[in-house]
Amino acid sequence: MKAVTDLKVDYDTAAWDGVISAQQKVVDQMKEDELKASAVIKLIEALPSADKVTVANKGQIEAAREAYKLLTDTQKELVDVTILEKAEEALKQAIEATPPFYTGKVAFKATKNGSTFTTTNKEIDFFVNDEGFKEIKISMGDVTEDFKTKVGNFTITEEIVNGTTYFRVITDKEYYASKTQTWRANADSVDTSIKGTVKFQATLTPYLSIESQQFYDWFTKK
Template sequence: MALLLIATAIFGTVAYFSKSFTSTGNTVQAAKFNVNAVNESGETIGDGQFSLGENFYPGMDPVKVYAFEIQKNDTKVPVEYQVDLIPSGKLFPANGNSPIVLSLERKVNGEWKEIDHTSTFKPTVDNEQFRIFARWPHGDNDINFQGKTGNLKLKVVATQVDEEEGPPYYTGSIAFKATPSGDIRTTANKEVNFYKNDQGNKVIEVKMGEGNGDFEKKVGNFTITESQEGGNTWYKVVTDHEYYAGPKVWKLTADRVNTSQAGVIDFRKDTNVYLTIESQQLYKWFTSN
């Protein structure tokens, strides 16, 4: 499957620059099959023999179907990106019961992180990179989708925005992997407050607002507090809901905090355990205090 980006520049008398890119009509073909496999009870299981090629079939390994990047080039005005991945057709019914699982990933601080199919954010690097994966896990109704087709529409909109004033300030993307074997939970556009407490230590507070996603339910509001212990500077993360393996303490020393990517603070407790926050205002305050 290939995606074709058609770029259209829009000019007019509006006060802001805006440019959109749309890719539609990208066909996904599910292979037909005539083999039936049953278990000991005579029930059909999600398995069968499919033809090869670019067809999708139950149990297939995840496949990268497209990769793209948004290039800022010499843009000087503040800009915001919106990325939409919109499936449609009989292979992707409106009720969301498609057997095909699509994943949209964005490269943040050198790591690929899954984001929502509709995401809005401000760029933190000149070239923002993305990729799309598709997989078909075994399911109870795989046979119902044999031979059906669907379309993928990819839409990218870049829009000029005002310079942010505040407070309040709002984050870009947030990613939290609390334990080595835990899930990566992500969210974005959350209110963030930052200040120094009476002891002169940094405090970062992130509020979920009225969101109702996985991050809001499983992590919730969280606070990062700086402290001085045993001759070291520590950062302790306390959340509303997240449960950590072992003692319920998630903290790291200051030397584990990575600020090498402008606009992103990476609290890297371990190689595969981290909390990253994207915010230009927070980054400027954190690195200058």
């Protein structure tokens, strides 16, 4: 009986080398995946926490997202994007809270029997002026439409007359809401019951309504 050490094992050298080569490729690919995923993880971990994200972080956050997009599906499985997603959501909110702001629908009916003019997507600025009163400005921009030709740019200014607080509207084009004609809404009649919309209701049916979440939040803030 031959000893085990005397036995000769025949094998296909080329086939065996092929197995070894394939295994090495798998190992090399795993190392490459880990390396590329690690680079993206470092970019994500370098992002500020959601409560500290500002518009200034926009480039950094976008770079991390783009780097993640370049990974293969296998490499993406190695990356936790929770921090990145929270940073992106915080950035979205920061951008929305940064001027310039734009309106949704704006509607103005200056007189009881007059026409109602509407427009959308107009730049809106709102602030407390030097006298301590709310002031709102809406600009038409470079457009051609009835609202611009019939109403034009306008301001809304808070004022107190004989102890009563009003919001006076002065437009560029509407005669009944001009510097020489008084169009105003009593502060007590301003309707903010629809979230995102502020409606200045004058006597009887005339009104001015403005859709803008940022303006609404500012106007209704106590």
